Amino acid sequence: MKIAIIPGHGGFDPGACNKNTGAIEAKGNLAVALKLDEILRYNGFETVLSRKENIACGGATCVKDDITNQINFANNSGADIVVSIHFNSATNKTAHGVEVLYTNYPDLNQKEIQLANMVLNELVKATGMTSRGIKETPQGVGLIKWVLKPCILSENGFISNDQESSWCTDDAKQWIIAEAHARAICRLWNMAYKSPRDEGGVQVVDIDQALKALVQNDVISSPDYWKQAAGCVKYLDSLLINMAQKLQEVK
Numbered sequence: 538m539k540i541a542i543i544p545g546h547g548g549f550d551p552g553a554c555n556k557n558t559g560a561i562e563a564k565g566n567l568a569v570a571l572k573l574d575e576i577l578r579y580n581g582f583e584t585v586l587s588r589k590e591n592i593a594c595g596g597a598t599c600v601k602d603d604i605t606n607q608i609n610f611a612n613n614s615g616a617d618i619v620v621s622i623h624f625n626s627a628t629n630k631t632a633h634g635v636e637v638l639y640t641n642y643p644d645l646n647q648k649e650i651q652l653a654n655m656v657l658n659e660l661v662k663a664t665g666m667t668s669r670g671i672k673e674t675p676q677g678v679g680l681i682k683w684v685l686k687p688c689i690l691s692e693n694g695f696i697s698n699d700q701e702s703s704w705c706t707d708d709a710k711q712w713i714i715a716e717a718h719a720r721a722i723c724r725l726w727n728m729a730y731k732s733p734r735d736e737g738g739v740q741v742v743d744i745d746q747a748l749k750a751l752v753q754n755d756v757i758s759s760p761d762y763w764k765q766a767a768g769c770v771k772y773l774d775s776l777l778i779n780m781a782q783k784l785q786e787v788k
């Protein structure tokens with residue numbers, strides 16, 4: 538399976554910027570795309586990137602050429618699906634949340650809508666950001682309208698929102714976004730997802746395993762109490778599993 542990754546903007550075009558936080562969309566898009574590339578290759582996919590540095594696609598110097606180059610790149614890539622990475626922006630500084638755009642060509646076997654939904658769901662789960670839904674490409678959004686294969690464009694939070702702009706600049710948060718995309722892409726082909734960050738570590742998958750690890754590390758002493766609590770308090774089980782997983786990773 539081959540995936541084409543298109544980090545939006547670059548070069549002459551920084552994309553959206555936030556003067557308060559210093560976030561620049563083109564840089565965040567590229568950082569997420571490079572991480573996604575690494576994770577997908579780790580999962581056995583073939584990948585191709587439209588850019589690997591701070592230039593517009595094909596070295597374009599205007600938006601029209603940049604978009605045209607992206608369309609040609611996607612159509613000639615030989616990829617099964619195309620994923621373009623962006624961050625959103627709005628004049629209303631409180632606008633927030635993630636959304637995924639798609640085109641829905643009738644002959645694409647619904648794969649595009651399926652992928653858009655999967656990426657959106659994984660993003661919401663992993664980042665905790667609000668879902669703004671999947672959206673059929675509006676007129677004027679150039680890239681995905683002309684790509685003749687399943688193609689989605691993810692907007693991974695608002696740069697114009699001071700809080701959400703950290704998803705564009707923070708390395709750990711960029712990994713979370715990239716992993717959410719990779720998880721969705723694996724699910725599209727019913728493949729088990731492997732995180733490159735789990736390598737060598739023991740994957741903690743259930744509450745019993747987690748409690749055992751926490752007892753062994755002297756974090757808790759009464760696993761029965763915590764097991765009962767996890768049955769009553771929402772998300773406590775995933776919190777305990779995460780804690781145990783982190784302990785395994787630092788070992």
Ligand SMILES: [Zn+2]
Nearest residue numbers: 545552623624
């Ligand atoms: Zn953008």
